[in-house]
Amino acid sequence: MAASAAMERLRYTLVLLLLLHCTDCFYVPGVAPINFHRNDPVEIKAVKLTSSRTQLPYEYYSLPFCQPTKITYKAENLGEVLRGDRIVNTPFQVSMNVEKKCEVLCNFPNKPVTLTVEQSKLIAERIREDYYVHLIADNLPVATRLEFYSNREEEEKKKEKDVQFEHGYRLGFMDGNKFYLHNHLSFILYYHREDVEENQEHTYRVVRFEVIPQSIKLEDLKADEKSMCTLPEATGSAPQEIDPSRENQLLFTYSVHWEESDIKWASRWDTYLTMSDVQIHWFSIINSVVVVFFLSGILSMIIIRTLRKDIANYNKEDDIEDTMEESGWKLVHGDVFRPPQYPMILSSLLGSGIQLFCMILIVIFVAMLGMLSPSSRGALMTTACFLFMFMGVFGGFFAGRLYRTLKGHRWKKGAFCTATLYPGVVFGICFVLNCFIWGKHSSGAVPFPTMVALLCMWFGISLPLVYLGYYFGFRKQPYDNPVRTNQIPRQIPEQRWYMNKFVGILMAGILPFGAMFIELFFIFSAIWENQFYYLFGFLFLVFIILVVSCSQISIVMVYFQLCAEDYRWWWRTFLVSGGSAFYVLIYAVFYFVNKLDIVEFIPSLLYFGYTTLMVLSFWLLTGTIGFYAAYMFVRKIYAAVKID
Secondary structure (H helix, E strand, O other): OHHHHHHHHHHHHHHHHHHHHHHHHOOOOOOOOOOEOOOOEOOEEEEEEEOOOOOOOEOHHHOOOOOOOOOOEOOOOHHHHHHOOOOEEOOOOOEOOOOEEEEEOOOEOOEOEEEOHHHHHHHHHHHHOOOEEEEEEOOEEOEEEEEEOOOOOHHHHHHOOEEEEEEOEEOEEEEOOEEEEOOEEEEEEEEEEOOOOOOOOOOEEEEEEEEEEEOOOHHHOEEOOOOEEEOOOOOOOOOOEEOOOOOEEEOOEEEEEEEEOOOOHHHOOHHHHOOOOOOOOHHHHHHHHHHHHHHHHHHHHHHHHHHHHHHHHHOOOOOHHHHHHHOOOOOOOOOOOOOOOOHHHHHHHHHHHHHHHHHHHHHHHHHHOOOOOOOOOOHHHHHHHHHHHHOHHHHHHHHHHHHHHOOOOOHHHHHHHHHHHHHHHHHHHHHHHHHHHHHOOOOOOOOHHHHHHHHHHHHHHHHHHHHHHHHHHHHOOOOOOOOOOOOOOOOOOOOOHHHOHHHHHHHHHHHHHHHHHHHHHHHHHHHHOOOOOOOHHHHHHHHHHHHHHHHHHHHHHHHHHHHOOOOOOHHHHHHHHOOHHHHHHHHHHHHHHHOOOOOOHHHHHHHHHHHHHHHHHHHHHHHHHHHHHHHHHHHHHHHHOOOO
16 A cells, blocks of 8 residues: 555656646647648638837728638637737638748739728828738747848858847838838748658648738739739839829739748747847846845845844933933834824725735746746736736735724725725726727727626626625734824924935835836837737846835835834835836836837827826835835834833
8 A cells, every 4th residue: 555655646746747847848838739731721810900109909800901701700818808809810821831822812813902092091091100910820920030230240241140020010111102012921931840650641830930021013913813923023023002092903912931940839939039129138137136135235234233223222221311312213102003094095005005916926926937928818918817806805804904903993895995996996097098999999999898897807706805805804803013002192393305205205216116127128018019028037036126125115214204203104105115106107208208109199198098007006016015014114123122
């Protein structure tokens, strides 16, 4: 029996090790690889049209592209819907490892596609707004290869070019005031030949999907009755102009070329994750981490040495009156735990902050393990939404316990406030922005059924869980404050200028923002410029540094405040600890002015609307971290001194 039990344990251990090893092989849970045989159809699907100038995604068939006999939309998860993805089939006929020189996509050569004046105007407008078309083959997004010479020596320039990729392909281009449409797509698909036994047929896996878009005038495309066409010489062809003032005739054509590749299926996303044309300065990220650790160490040493000296002086029997004159934080011991104004709102905001903290920590950690990779489309946003709902039980618990500590009695109202205050603000802003997106007929607008589903999740999952957590938190013993509160409040002396709240916010926000501003650039690029964000390992490290720096800065600020004999630290600590959110707002304005080419009203409104949500959420997160660090610190120092 013992031997069989040992064997069973060994088997489970081996399986676990194998699974852990396989996390390096491919994304977990990821998408299972699809094996194709020669001539098997490889379906090309369309995702959406995007532009960093308008921030408004549109579905593929919002423009008059060739349509298949039956249009079928893929069932999408919550994250895909919120991102504006509308994955749909296309009429491209692609078969595994089968070349196509040139083929007409729809209509016959003697009957080209005729665009009406309205359709021509729409295409011209989308070209002017710099729209990109996004297609996928075997869940792999299409990319356009860009080749250029880097700033090397002249001899090296002749040898090799730098290759980068951009997501999707440009709908068209402008030359002066004329618009040209990319009506011919040259697909280049790379496959990896899988190892099989001798008698079996070879299987293939798609590992890269590139496109070379071309604009070719109708007259230059020589086509026959079988829908086959011949591409003109590159030097002698004219591009296909779209005149928005009249009807336009053109042909949509495509060609398919297959190439064998050494890239394995597990590594096929590497090309897309190194697309950014910005050099990733690893040194800068490590440098910011080292600086933050260094500053944190100095702050810790100063505060610990000062506190030890204070506590030693306070606990001396002799000269107690003299020492109380020198330093002021012991003087406010009878008022430091006096409940603040609006304790229900404070505990509600801190409860939402705990919800956000738990959700972000779990999402970043799971993404770091590779389980929320870009291949699982929409998984990150779906996971974040569901986790926020389920973390309501923790938010409610902490809010309920703090509310009771602050002498609150109306726990049901407090629980409702916790469940609705922050989510209500988020829902209100998103609903207003969604109305503007609806007006533009963008696929980025959240459909009404999805909105109803989100409301049902809010009131059906989050609200009951917050009530449950709040109930148990309110019933639990309140936080044990080491000193009693006096009945009569102490008079607060006049404060120096540097003790002003806004000055405190400016000072407290620098260090946490310094820890994360490099990572913030990549996050903004992912959100606003349709890049993939994948540095979750660094993001997890930066998140830990952010927590440490917020905690230490908060402790320093509350120590200075109590030394100035100002015991109103509850709200102030929450506000000042979130000071880095102010710098995030300034950075967002800087990014808008310098990095984005947004000029219209609605895209600007969307940018600043979503930025407001980001800044508000970041303030709640950092404010909550700082508040709990300061609260633990205050309880610790007053427990260490003798109070008569």
